[in-house]
Amino acid sequence: MGGDLLTAEALAAGYGPVPVLHNVDLRVPTGTIAAVIGANGAGKTTLLRALSGMLRPTAGRIVFDGRDLRGTPVEQLVRRGVAHVPEGRGVIGELTVAENLRLGALWRRDRAAAASALDEVYQLFEPLARRRRHLGHQLSGGERQMLALGRALVGRPRLLLLDEPSLGLAPRVVAQTMALLRQLCDDTGLTVLLVEQNVRSALAVADQGIVMSLGRVVLAAPAARLRDDAELRHAYLGF
Amino acid sequence: MSATRASAPPTRRAAVDSTGPGRSLPTLVRHLAVAAGVALLVLMASYQLDSFRNFQLATVAAYLCATAGLTVLTGLCGQLSLGHGALMATGAYTLALVQNAFAERGLTAGGLLVVSLVVAVLATVVVGAVVGVAAARLRGPYLAGLTLAVAVVVPALTVTFDGVFNGEQGLAVPVAPAPAGLGSYFPHERWQLWVATAATLLCLVLLANLVRSRYGRCFRAVRDDEVAAGLAGIHVARTQVIAFVISAGSAGLGGALLAVLAQSVSPGAFGLTLSLFLLMAVVIGGLGRLAGAVWGAFLLVALPDLTHSLTNLFTLSPATAQRLEGNLPLAIFGSTLIAVMIVAPGGVQGLLSRLTRALRARWPAGRS
Amino acid sequence: MDRFLFLTFDGLSRGAVYAAFALALVLIWRAGRIVNFAQGAMAVAAAYVAYSVTAVTGSYWLGFGAALLAGLLLGAIVDVAVMRLVDHRSPLNPVIVALGLVLLIQAVLGMVYGNEYLPARTPFSRSALAVGGTPVLSPYDLFVFATVGVVGAALVWIFTRTAIGLRMRAAAFAPEVSRLLGVNVGGMLTLGWALASGVGALAAMLIIPTELGLHPHAMDLVFVSAFTAAVLGGLDSPPGAVVGGLGVGLLLSYVSGYAGGDLIPLAVLALLLTVLLLRPGGLFAPVTARRV
Numbered sequence: 001m002g003g004d005l006l007t008a009e010a011l012a013a014g015y016g017p018v019p020v021l022h023n024v025d026l027r028v029p030t031g032t033i034a035a036v037i038g039a040n041g042a043g044k045t046t047l048l049r050a051l052s053g054m055l056r057p058t059a060g061r062i063v064f065d066g067r068d069l070r071g072t073p074v075e076q077l078v079r080r081g082v083a084h085v086p087e088g089r090g091v092i093g094e095l096t097v098a099e100n101l102r103l104g105a106l107w108r109r110d111r112a113a114a115a116s117a118l119d120e121v122y123q124l125f126e127p128l129a130r131r132r133r134h135l136g137h138q139l140s141g142g143e144r145q146m147l148a149l150g151r152a153l154v155g156r157p158r159l160l161l162l163d164e165p166s167l168g169l170a171p172r173v174v175a176q177t178m179a180l181l182r183q184l185c186d187d188t189g190l191t192v193l194l195v196e197q198n199v200r201s202a203l204a205v206a207d208q209g210i211v212m213s214l215g216r217v218v219l220a221a222p223a224a225r226l227r228d229d230a231e232l233r234h235a236y237l238g239f
Numbered sequence: 240m241s242a243t244r245a246s247a248p249p250t251r252r253a254a255v256d257s258t259g260p261g262r263s264l265p266t267l268v269r270h271l272a273v274a275a276g277v278a279l280l281v282l283m284a285s286y287q288l289d290s291f292r293n294f295q296l297a298t299v300a301a302y303l304c305a306t307a308g309l310t311v312l313t314g315l316c317g318q319l320s321l322g323h324g325a326l327m328a329t330g331a332y333t334l335a336l337v338q339n340a341f342a343e344r345g346l347t348a349g350g351l352l353v354v355s356l357v358v359a360v361l362a363t364v365v366v367g368a369v370v371g372v373a374a375a376r377l378r379g380p381y382l383a384g385l386t387l388a389v390a391v392v393v394p395a396l397t398v399t400f401d402g403v404f405n406g407e408q409g410l411a412v413p414v415a416p417a418p419a420g421l422g423s424y425f426p427h428e429r430w431q432l433w434v435a436t437a438a439t440l441l442c443l444v445l446l447a448n449l450v451r452s453r454y455g456r457c458f459r460a461v462r463d464d465e466v467a468a469g470l471a472g473i474h475v476a477r478t479q480v481i482a483f484v485i486s487a488g489s490a491g492l493g494g495a496l497l498a499v500l501a502q503s504v505s506p507g508a509f510g511l512t513l514s515l516f517l518l519m520a521v522v523i524g525g526l527g528r529l530a531g532a533v534w535g536a537f538l539l540v541a542l543p544d545l546t547h548s549l550t551n552l553f554t555l556s557p558a559t560a561q562r563l564e565g566n567l568p569l570a571i572f573g574s575t576l577i578a579v580m581i582v583a584p585g586g587v588q589g590l591l592s593r594l595t596r597a598l599r600a601r602w603p604a605g606r607s
Numbered sequence: 608m609d610r611f612l613f614l615t616f617d618g619l620s621r622g623a624v625y626a627a628f629a630l631a632l633v634l635i636w637r638a639g640r641i642v643n644f645a646q647g648a649m650a651v652a653a654a655y656v657a658y659s660v661t662a663v664t665g666s667y668w669l670g671f672g673a674a675l676l677a678g679l680l681l682g683a684i685v686d687v688a689v690m691r692l693v694d695h696r697s698p699l700n701p702v703i704v705a706l707g708l709v710l711l712i713q714a715v716l717g718m719v720y721g722n723e724y725l726p727a728r729t730p731f732s733r734s735a736l737a738v739g740g741t742p743v744l745s746p747y748d749l750f751v752f753a754t755v756g757v758v759g760a761a762l763v764w765i766f767t768r769t770a771i772g773l774r775m776r777a778a779a780f781a782p783e784v785s786r787l788l789g790v791n792v793g794g795m796l797t798l799g800w801a802l803a804s805g806v807g808a809l810a811a812m813l814i815i816p817t818e819l820g821l822h823p824h825a826m827d828l829v830f831v832s833a834f835t836a837a838v839l840g841g842l843d844s845p846p847g848a849v850v851g852g853l854g855v856g857l858l859l860s861y862v863s864g865y866a867g868g869d870l871i872p873l874a875v876l877a878l879l880l881t882v883l884l885l886r887p888g889g890l891f892a893p894v895t896a897r898r899v
Contacts, residue, residue, distance in 0.1 A: 052787065078789040090784035092777055103777050106770050107789035151788070319699050321706070373884055380642035380842070383702050384834045385883055387644065388876050391831050395872040511827060515706050522703055558721075566717035573711030580704045581692045 004063075005030040005159055005191045006051070011060035013050040020046045022215045024060070028159075028208070033185055033192040035202035035223065037237070038212035044195040045087055047212070048161050051193070052077055052084040064159065078107055083157035087164050091144045091151075093137030097128055100136055104151035114154070121150040124180075142173040149177070153184075162194040166201060174198060178205040199237055203227045211236045270447045274440045281436045285429045293428040294500065295540050300435035301496035303536035304442050306520050307529055308489025311446055313518070314527030315455065316482035317462030318374060322386035324514030325393035326363050326487045327494030331504040332397070333362040334495035335410040342413040349415035352499065356438060359495035360488050367487020368480065375479040390514040394506040409505025412498050435496050442492055447529055449485065458482055490517075512569065519576045525588030534587045543568045609741045614864040615857065616735075620748040621814070622856020623755040628810040628833035629840065629848035630762065631803040636842045638779045638799035641690065641701045642834070645708035646807045647826030649685065652712050653678040653808030654815050654825070655720055658727070667730045674808045682804025686797045713823040724820040733817070751813050758806060759849065765802075775799055828872060832859065835879040841889025850890070 004027040011024040020043045028034045036044050049055040051062060053074045062069040064082065072080060092100055101121060105114035122129040125146040131139065139147060145165060152160055162181075166174040182205040184190045196202035203209055206223040219226075219236050226232060285293055309323050337355040341347070370389060374382050397404035404410065417430035449455055457478045460468040469475045498504045520535025546567040550560055583590055628646070635643045643649075656677040661670030685708065693704050731750050735742035766772035777785040778795035786792050810833075815825050836855040840847020855878065862874040882889070 054783065054787075074786040075789055075791050077787065084787045086784060086787065090781065090787070092781045092784060094780045095773075095777060099773055099777075102770075103773060103785070103788050103790070106774060155789075313699070317699070319702055373880055376887055377883055380636075380698070380702060381838065381883060381887060383644065384642065384831075384838065385879060388831045388835070388879050391827050392872040392876040395869075399869040399873060511824075512710070515710055518703065518706060519710070562718050562721055565722060566714040569710045569714035570718065573707045573709070573714060576707035577689060577704050577711065580694075580700055580707065581689075584694060584700065 003030055004028060005065055006193065007061075007063045008051065009061045009063075011047075011050060011057055011062065013046060013055050013057045015046075015055070019058070020215050021050060021057075024212075024215075024217050026210055026217060026220060028191055028193055030158075030191055031185055031189045032207040033181060033194065033205055034208040034210055035199075035206035036193065036195045036210045036212060037197070037199045037202060040197070041214075042212040043215040044212055045163055046215075048084065048086075048163050048193070048195055052082065052161055054084075078155050078157070081156075081158035082161065083152035083155055083159070084161040085148045085152050085163060085165070087167070091136040091139065091147050093135060096133050096135055097139070097147055098132045100147055101128070101151050101154055104154035108155065113156075117154045117156055121154055124153070125150050141168050142170065145169060145173065145177060149180075158189075158191060160190060160192045160194075162192060164195055164197065166196060166198040171201075174201050178202070181205060266451045267444075267448055270444045274444050278436065278440055281432065285432050290426050290428040293426065293432045295544070297428070297432040297435040297500055298497070299536045299540045300432070300439040301493050301500060302517075302520070302539045303439050303532060304493030304496065305490040305517055306493075306524065306532040306535040306539070307443055307446050308486040308493070309517055309521045310524075310526065310529055310532040310535075311450065311458070311489070312482050312486035313521060314525075314531070315450060315462060316458040316479060318479060318482065319383045319518075320374075320386045320483070320486065321383055321511075321514050321518060322370065322389035322393075323486070323490045323517045324509050324511065325389045326367060326490035327497065327513065327517075328393055328397075328504075328506070328509035329366050330359040330363045330491030330494030331498035331509065332404060332410070333491070334359040334498045335412045335504045336403075338412050338414065339410065347413075347415055349418055352415065352434070356492065356495050356499075360491045363491020363494070364484055364488045367484045367491070371480040371483030371487065374483055375476040386514075387511075390511045394510050397506040404506075407506060409503055409507075412502045412504060414499055414502055431500055435500065438492060438496060442489055443529065446485070446489065450529065454478075454481065516572065519572050523575055523579050523586050525586030525590075526584075528588045528592075531586050531588035542571060546571065610864065612741055612743055613735065614860045616743045616748060617864075618857035618860025619853060620744075620751050620856070621817070621860060622836075622853035623751050624810050624814040624852075625829070625833045625836045625856050626849040626852025627755045627758060627806055627813070628829060629837040629852045630759070630845055631806040631810065632833060632837045633840075633842060633845050633848045634762075634799055634803035634806070636837075637845075638775065638796055638803075639690070639701075640695075640698070641705070642842070643800075643803065644702060644705040644830075645685065645712065646804070647811075647830030648709045648712040648716075648823075649681050649804050650678065650807040650811035651815075651821075651823060651826045652681060652716060653804075654727070654811040654821060655716055657812060658720075658725060658821055661728065667728055671730075671812060674812050675805055678808025679801045679805040681808075682800040682802070683797050685804070686800035690800070691793070691796075716823040720821075720823075722823060724822045727816040727821045729816040747817075754809065754813060758809060762802070762806070762845070771795075771798070828875070831879070832875050835875055835882065838879065838887075838889055839882050844889065847889055 006028040008024055008026050011021055012019065013021045024047060026034070036047060038044055046055065050057045051069070053069070053072060057070060064080065069080070077084065092103070095103070101118060105118060108114040127143055128146055128150055131143065136144070136147065149165070165177055169177070178201050181192055181194070185192060194202060194206075203223045203226055209219075209221055209223045209226040210217055211219040211226075219232075221232070226237070281296070284296070288296065305323055305327055309320060312318050312320055334355050337358050338352075341351050341355070370386070373385060377385060397409070398406045417425045417427060421430070457468070457473050460471065460473055461475050461478050465475050468478075494509070497508070501508075516539060520539045521532060523538060524533065524535030525531025547564060550563045550567065555563065579586055585593070628650070631646060632642060635641055635646075653674040657670035657674035660673040661667055664670070689704060689708065690701060693700050695701060729747050731746035733745045733747045735745045737743070766776060774785070774790045775795045775798060777788070778790050778792040779799070782792045810829075811826055814829055815821055818825065832855050833852065836851035837848050838851070839854060840849070840851030855875075858878060859871050859874060863871050
């Protein structure tokens, strides 16, 4: 493989007149997990929204797989191979589990491939198969997490943007989710950019840690270094 | 001169004489001063303009009561009413019934008109309270739907109970002529303008003070965020009912004045279209500002007049002319409304204030 | 008893049309949180198209098809050319714009066709057939039931069984998430408007011949009745709209049969007021979270 699947250069974005991101640079090599970490209000979610085009960047470049991603309508993103699981997981509570998953594959022309991807997800997430006909809002937090992740995977993305996958989940479920992401990357070559407040569990599986503070990237380093170098951790992460 | 007194009572005069206009004046005094100034202007204009223009100006004044009331309700309190045409009908019919009752008993004194107007306003307030109590529990589309139903149904009632309201024919409204003291050749239209202006100014001064009062602030708080207003200790439902009742009273006065001007009432004049027209006028004038209501009221009178002269420019068959005349103002109103909502949601008054702000910002910069 | 039976069937036939019209309101409400106050005017416009087409071709059915097509188109146009440009942050804005459309559409119709009642044809006889000596149903009533039934079934099928229906529902419930999943949310909204307006046009075609005839204001009271039906069922519930529509139809039929047709407007207002005061969420309202 090799090469960077996603790069951002001098990215800036904000809400109305309020700038949030300043001059953000990052690169995510193909088949790796990058964890964006930082305190509340550091601009992590805004970064994801700018990357997926939900928020129009005011400056800078986003290159995905060698092509500029800016100007791509949000609707076209899945077709380019980018899946964005938003904060709060975005399970549509009024639709059933099966409908949520079907929605993730609707854009695919190849019905057979879509069907097999659907089967895989049901195998991967056993509880979803049992609750196919239940409505989204009847699921537990962990099940919703599975559903959101599964719905993204049904589209067979090359890049997965995950916003706070651990939010409100039990530590065991968080660990399972992280392990699953690692496994997917190793097995299928999926690339993941995840935003996390749960620094320990994110760094446990990530290849790269990107530390953000007040809308800027203050450090991008191999996750192992951030994990093991106590001094670095103290300086940037406060523990 | 008694007429001058009707439009500007001595107390208001005194207020103007003793203190010049200034920022530090109490709100009531300032509003009274403005009202007195307007009254003077209208008084002078009434001698300059011909009878027809006087009548038109009087109609503007009547509409202004209703649009100002609607501005308070929709613009300040955030409640949409499509039923103000029906409330105007309530005022108009009440006035007609009371005037007729007076006439039957041989009471023809001009001063009784004040009694009839007060009764008309009271009756509308009662109807407004009934609708308002229901309305206070409703949000957005539900409220609009209920008031729409009121607007569609109330004119139909005049046919249902034609024993009282005389069906489609409507009722005649006997109105006493101008006081003999003004001279026997005094134009009736000028007298109508004076009466309408006096009543409307009184209504506007009350509304303007209300807007600046504690109630006005409560209205705005409820409009902007009901939950937050509730948490801040404002009784949301009560505030909404009050706004509706006040607004209804103004609309009732407007309707009663219209009845006085036309000297008759009929259901055709108060259909759904009138309700939509009022809303339109308020929105185009500028929601949330009483000044916008003035623009709206002028539009309501001027636009049909304009389209009338417009259609007269072309030679059309009588049938086509009739179709155009009835419908062209509606089409223009409808499309203007849509355009205003999309392009300039602040309406005419919003545009004006933006313009003055921009000018003010530019002038000092230009000098330095 | 005979009269009661007759009024019941008559009420159900009216109610079926109210149900269709209420369904159209519910469709747009679910898709975009807008009560389309212009729906009556839009439906009348479609009925006028049918009138013109029938006048030219002499065929009721060509006119009928033209009305449906005109309804679909008008709905799409209204969404794309008007509603999409409106600032939806205040819920008042779309309502006011819809009212502007009412004025505009009715005025244009008045200018083109005049403000007189025009005769509207029915494809089948409206005289009731007797069953066991009792007149109950006319062939036209049967036609109304069949048409509304087919449309209702088609809508259910579209929304629950097809991919486009799934997209439409997803776009309505969670626009942002749907976009991330590749759903063209704007397009789905336009489609929703088109469908609703088509159903509205159908309802107008069915009910106008049973009343005074074609007139720019012909649907004003029908709109209020259908709105009442939709509120009765809860604006969010399609089955509620159907039940509400049938209920309103029955009530109005009994009122006009036993107390006089003059009282229909008053009965509608009283019913709407009662529903809104007693159960503003409608009979089928789901429990809603308190908005803070």
